[in-house]
Amino acid sequence: MGDVALIIKVMPESPEINREGIIASIKEKFPRVQDIREEPIGFGLVALKVALVVPDAEGQTEVIEETLNSIEGVERAEIVESTLV
Numbered sequence: 430m431g432d433v434a435l436i437i438k439v440m441p442e443s444p445e446i447n448r449e450g451i452i453a454s455i456k457e458k459f460p461r462v463q464d465i466r467e468e469p470i471g472f473g474l475v476a477l478k479v480a481l482v483v484p485d486a487e488g489q490t491e492v493i494e495e496t497l498n499s500i501e502g503v504e505r506a507e508i509v510e511s512t513l514v
Contacts, residue, residue, distance in 0.1 A: 430485045434463075435493070436510035437479040439503055444473035446502040454500045455479060459493075482514060 441451060448467070455477075456462050464480040479497075483489055490508055497506035 432482050432514045433485045433489070434512050434514045435479075435481045435483065435490070435508050437481060437493070437497065437506055438468075438509045439477040439479055439497055439506045440470075441474070441476070441502055442504045444475070448475060448477065451477065451500060451502050455497065458496055458500070459483075478509075485513065 439451065439455070441448060452465055455465065459479075459481055461482045462479060463482060464478075466478045468476045468478050470476050481493070483493065490511070494506055494508060497503060500506075
C-alpha cells in the first residue's frame with residue numbers, strides 16, 4: 430500500500446480563536462503535515478486548509494477527522510480532497 434495525500438478543511442469555533450494554537454496542535458499530532466494555509470470565509474472567520482500525507486489504511490480518514498475535531502478551538506474538520514501518492 431502507498432500513501433494518501435489529504436486536504437482537510439478545519440473550521441475554528443469563532444474568529445477570536447487563536448489560529449496559531451490550532452496550527453501548533455495540528456503539527457504536534459500529525460508530523461507529516463505538508464502545508465497549512467489560511468482561507469478567509471467571511472465576517473472575520475478564517476478556515477485552515479491542511480495538506481497531510483498518511484499511509485493508505487482502512488479507517489484512517491475517520492481517525493484523522495476525529496483527532497482534528499478533538500483539538501480545542503476546532504468547530505469542525507472535514508476531508509475535502511484525497512488522492513494516492
